[in-house]
Amino acid sequence: MDKQQLKDCHQRIKPFIHDTPVLTSRLIDKIGNANFYFKCENFQRMGAFKMRGAANAILQLTPDQKKNGVVTHSSGNFAQALSLAAQSLGVKAYIVMPSSAPEVKKEAVRGYSGILSECEPTLTAREQATQEIINKQGATFIHPSNNEQVILGQGTACMELLKLYPDLDYVFTPVGGGGLLAGTALAVHYFGKNCKTIGGEPFEVDDAFRSLKSGKIETNTTTNTIADGLKTQLGDRNFPIIQEYVEEIVRVKEQEIVHAMRLIWERLKIVCEPSSAVALAACFKKKELLTHKKVGIIISGGNVDLSKLPFRPA
Incomplete structure (x- = not known):
């Protein structure tokens, strides 16, 4: 998959998608000691990048x-x-x-x-x-994540982000099935300037982290995470892209996901699902690396079950 294929894909799907907004928060910047740019795919049609x-x-x-x-x-x-x-x-x-x-x-x-x-x-x-x-x-x-045309489509969110902010140092995205991470990594490779892609993943479903370490696709024996959208595993089409173009995958704890999710709700005033918050949680884990850097974050979706919010009062 090359640069032209990404460009053609973006032109092809434009009539059927939203060019979603990018939000910022000075308070979240202060907490992370970096400049964060949130690409809000929770505002996409049907509520997610997919x-x-x-x-x-x-x-x-x-x-x-x-x-x-x-x-x-x-x-x-x-x-x-x-x-x-x-x-x-x-x-x-x-x-x-x-x-x-x-x-x-x-x-x-x-x-x-x-x-x-x-x-x-x-x-x-x-x-x-x-x-x-x-x-x-x-x-x-059509596979949800292990399909080349799906991967190209998912990469267009990062293309739009880099068009607005071409000088980003890093882009963070959650990783489940690997379609968004692979597409984002391709977009960063072809349209970024010395930019790197990092994935965020819960400790409870860390198959992508282990796959990068072992060099082969790993599976999970448990899926006990609040990030319900990240319970799937990598595929043979997206894994090679992730191996080649993703810098690293950062694992986060459940309470760190909840903390990041609450910050997004409170400070950006938007609804995001737990899976989306994993990317910001991963940024906080890499605080020293990101000091004074410009960091893009893909807010992957906002389809959350409001009856099961992790920070509802008892």
């Missing part, structure tokens, strides 16, 4: 593929993103979700005209249900 990759992936399909629709399996944001992108482009979207997925997310998929199928909450069940739809409908499978 709209970018979903739109690009569908736009790259042939007419016959579009006619037969698209399918994915997801318990969260990509299910909503693919549904909305498909609806915007007049394409059917078949969405496989585990029965344990929050009802509010299932309703969102239906609201975007996604054709919802529920399955047991295991990866095997999800893959089997997806394959049945492929066999029956001829739909094209």
Whole structure:
């Protein structure tokens, strides 16, 4: 994937996405002893960066593929993103979700005209249900993060950030499945000026951290984290990009995620989900490295269950 592909992707998806705002906070700058620039993908259509990759992936399909629709399996944001992108482009979207997925997310998929199928909450069940739809409908499978067109789409958020602030020293992003981190790293490589990409990840699901150390894709035995959007693992398409272009991955504790999330809510006056706050928490862990630096942060999404806020009063 090269510079021109990123440019072409951005032009392709522009009619279907928002160019989201960049916010700053002098108080957060003071706490981190750096200048932070928050790219607010919580204001993206359907509330997360994943709209970018979903739109690009569908736009790259042939007419016959579009006619037969698209399918994915997801318990969260990509299910909503693919549904909305498909609806915007007049394409059917078949969405496989585990029965344990929050009802509010299932309703969102239906609201975007996604054709919802529920399955047991295991990866095997999800893959089997997806394959049945492929066999029956001829739909094209689009992976939420391990797909080149999705990765390119996710990278456009950082492209927009660097267009406004071309002299950033670092860009931080959360890492779950690896699509956002890989896309961001490509954008930094091609459009940044001596800029570096760093990923943030919870200790409780630190497979990406361990994968960079071992040189092969690692898995998690537990997923006990508040950052529900980061419970997936890297794939064979995004991992090589991360290996080549990501400086490091910083692990953060659960209480550090909650602290960063609360700061974003209180000081930026915006709703962000716990996964998004991981990037700021990682910045605070690297405070000495970032002293007096210009730091971009991708606020990945704002689809939070308000009944489960970690800082609600007892």
